[in-house]
Amino acid sequence: xxxxxxxxxxxxxxxxxxxxxxxxxxxxxxxxxxxxxxxxxxxxxxxxxxxxxxxxxxxxxxxxxxxxxxxxxxxxxxxxxxxxxxxxxxxxxxxxxxxxxxxxxxxxxxxxxxxxxxxxxxxxxxxxxxxxxxxxxxxxxxxxxxxxxxxxxxxxxxxxxxxxxxxxxxxxxxxxxxxxxxxxxxxxxxxxxxxxxxxxxxxxxxxxxxxxxxxxxxxxxxx
Amino acid sequence: xxxxxxxxxxxxxxxxxxxxxxxxxxxxxxxxxxxxxxxxxxxxxxxxxxxxxxxxxxxxxxxxxxxxxxxxxxxxxxxxxxxxxxxxxxxxxxxxxxxxxxxxxxxxxxxxxxxxxxxxxxxxxxxxxxxxxxxxxxxxxxxxxxxxxxxxxxxxxxxxxxxxxxxxxxxxxxxxxxxxxxxxxxxxxxxxxxxxxxxxxxxxxxxxxxxxxxxxxxxxxxxxxxxxxxxxxxxxxxxxxxxxxxxxxxxxxxxxxxxxxxxxxxxxxxxxxxxxxxxxxxxxxxxxxxxxxxxxxxxxxxxxxxxxxxxxxxxxxxxxxxxxxxxxxxxxxxxxxxxxxxxxxxxxxxxxxxxxxxxxxxxxxxxxxxxxxxxxxxxxxxxxxxxxxxxxxxxxxxxxxxxxxx
Numbered sequence: 335x336x337x338x339x340x341x342x343x344x345x346x347x348x349x350x351x352x353x354x355x356x357x358x359x360x361x362x363x364x365x366x367x368x369x370x371x372x373x374x375x376x377x378x379x380x381x382x383x384x385x386x387x388x389x390x391x392x393x394x395x396x397x398x399x400x401x402x403x404x405x406x407x408x409x410x411x412x413x414x415x416x417x418x419x420x421x422x423x424x425x426x427x428x429x430x431x432x433x434x435x436x437x438x439x440x441x442x443x444x445x446x447x448x449x450x451x452x453x454x455x456x457x458x459x460x461x462x463x464x465x466x467x468x469x470x471x472x473x474x475x476x477x478x479x480x481x482x483x484x485x486x487x488x489x490x491x492x493x494x495x496x497x498x499x500x501x502x503x504x505x506x507x508x509x510x511x512x513x514x515x516x517x518x519x520x521x522x523x524x525x526x527x528x529x530x531x532x533x534x535x536x537x538x539x540x541x542x543x544x545x546x547x548x549x550x551x552x553x554x555x556x557x
Numbered sequence: 558x559x560x561x562x563x564x565x566x567x568x569x570x571x572x573x574x575x576x577x578x579x580x581x582x583x584x585x586x587x588x589x590x591x592x593x594x595x596x597x598x599x600x601x602x603x604x605x606x607x608x609x610x611x612x613x614x615x616x617x618x619x620x621x622x623x624x625x626x627x628x629x630x631x632x633x634x635x636x637x638x639x640x641x642x643x644x645x646x647x648x649x650x651x652x653x654x655x656x657x658x659x660x661x662x663x664x665x666x667x668x669x670x671x672x673x674x675x676x677x678x679x680x681x682x683x684x685x686x687x688x689x690x691x692x693x694x695x696x697x698x699x700x701x702x703x704x705x706x707x708x709x710x711x712x713x714x715x716x717x718x719x720x721x722x723x724x725x726x727x728x729x730x731x732x733x734x735x736x737x738x739x740x741x742x743x744x745x746x747x748x749x750x751x752x753x754x755x756x757x758x759x760x761x762x763x764x765x766x767x768x769x770x771x772x773x774x775x776x777x778x779x780x781x782x783x784x785x786x787x788x789x790x791x792x793x794x795x796x797x798x799x800x801x802x803x804x805x806x807x808x809x810x811x812x813x814x815x816x817x818x819x820x821x822x823x824x825x826x827x828x829x830x831x832x833x834x835x836x837x838x839x840x841x842x843x844x845x846x847x848x849x850x851x852x853x854x855x856x857x858x859x860x861x862x863x864x865x866x867x868x869x870x871x872x873x874x875x876x877x878x879x880x881x882x883x884x885x886x887x888x889x890x891x892x893x894x895x896x897x898x899x900x901x902x903x904x905x906x907x908x909x910x911x912x913x914x915x916x917x918x919x920x921x922x923x924x925x926x927x928x929x930x931x932x933x934x935x936x937x938x939x940x941x942x943x944x945x946x947x948x949x950x951x952x953x954x955x956x957x958x959x960x961x962x963x
Binding site for chain 1: 797798800801805808809811849854885886889891900902903904947949
């Protein structure tokens with residue numbers, strides 16, 4: 335469901351630095367593709383503003399006081415699953431980003447990106463395209479290798495040969511278009527592979543939680 | 558002095574010594590049994606001799622199966638038994654036999670007790686065991702009614718021979734055992750020392766790599782923040798995005814520094830350096846284009862090789878920054894079976910990869926140098942590029958784990 339130019343993308347900006355929020359707001363509004371309908375300085379506020387405004391995209395920082403970004407993303411994914419979350423974070427926070435993606439973020443962008451790149455990423459995430467960076471791809475690869483090295487219970491999905499190939503190219507800095515050219519597939523197919531990888535990652539998280547619950551006996555209904 | 562027996566027993570050389578003594582023990586026991594059976598008729602108390610012999614065999618079976626030589630208490634009980642056997646041997650023999658004229662079936666077997674104690678202890682305990690046996694040997698004469706003053710010179714020589722034999726056996730086993738233990742301790746120390754040295758070299762290499770890159774970059778960024786901050790401060794009004802740019806520089810540096818200085822999340826074996834750390838440091842030094850580094854877990858290289866790897870990667874980055882007109886660079890390192898693959902990619906102009914033509918135009922120098930570094934480590938280099946399609950340089954370094962404790 336792609337919106338036409340007449341209907342700008344409704345965005346909520348979450349960051350604990352007001353200067354940063356102002357900058358992103360003016361960048362996005364200048365680009366003409368988006369309008370900022372709310373701001374929040376903290377994860378708790380972010381959930382409240384998101385549920386009140388029901389934006390198309392939430393632009394989320396991860397390191398914030400009181401309620402961290404990952405927790406806010408998990409709550410948003412649960413209560414407003416159609417709202418897409420784009421993580422905007424500083425470098426060196428990839429481990430947090432991996433968690434964020436596992437609980438439902440659909441993209442990740444470095445704070446050092448240009449205003450044009452941020453605006454593009456908002457549009458892409460809104461269109462359902464996974465926005466991925468090379469470092470995150472490296473982390474995701476490690477995550478899948480870690481999981482497949484251990485005993486994986488039947489039914490928990492691993493990566494296919496092709497998905498592995500695509501992910502390695504993302505880690506090497508190739509764009510979806512370049513990946514498509516190199517593997518003789520369409521850009522859309524390359525994107526689909528990445529989206530499936532993210533879905534599997536989120537499934538892992540769910541399996542993890544399920545295993546934890548079963549271990550602790552939380553799955554049993556109280557007598 | 559208490560000896561950490563369990564630790565010393567683990568030493569293969571000493572285990573060999575004990576096995577040798579055990580073989581000797583059984584050989585002499587067999588000899589003793591054969592003698593007793595052959596001369597049974599000439600023994601005064603043949604029946605009793607066989608009963609005691611059977612008990613000694615049972616004790617030796619237990620001693621062998623329970624590895625009695627590894628336990629100090631068993632060793633001393635074994636010695637006590639041997640000491641007691643000496644006067645007993647005289648007791649079962651015919652009148653006057655204890656003086657040593659006839660085959661004396663307890664002689665060679667008791668020496669194994671002194672050997673065992675010497676091997677399990679020190680030369681001093683070995684000598685002590687030999688002396689205890691000697692006392693048993695000497696006592697065997699008066700106990701069986703033969704005064705020492707009644708012995709003739711041949712019988713005296715026989716007695717002294719026995720004493721020298723027991724004492725020398727115990728002492729010698731102690732000396733051999735001590736020198737084996739010392740050799741083992743020296744070897745352990747040397748191995749430990751080498752491991753520590755490797756780890757120290759790895760840490761130094763890592764610190765070096767970080768230190769080299771941090772200095773210039775952080776200082777430069779601070780200078781930029783100070784200069785632009787002053788400029789902004791002197792203006793009447795300042796647009797938020799101008800402050801944001803400045804904030805960005807500071808935050809980027811803060812995170813990059815934190816990332817660089819914090820311990821790498823992945824465990825690397827001692828003697829190895831995390832490629833994430835080493836490559837981040839290398840990327841940190843590139844200022845013209847943003848370079849991101851990503852690695853999978855397990856991407857490390859032995860400390861002795863990581864400098865060459867980083868040098869090759871830095872040349873590739875230099876190439877990307879200077880000639881490619883790229884807007885960004887990506888380094889990706891992953892551990893595959895027995896190798897580490899490092900890829901450096903830029904989104905720049907790319908080029909026609911025609912080695913002959915590049916050589917003619919004198920543009921092959923850098924590529925050759927990079928390939929040389931890779932091949933010096935037994936690795937290889939691949940170039941994938943085309944005009945307008947960026948450049949990817951991929952190094953493959955073999956990693957057999959030598960030089961690190963995996």
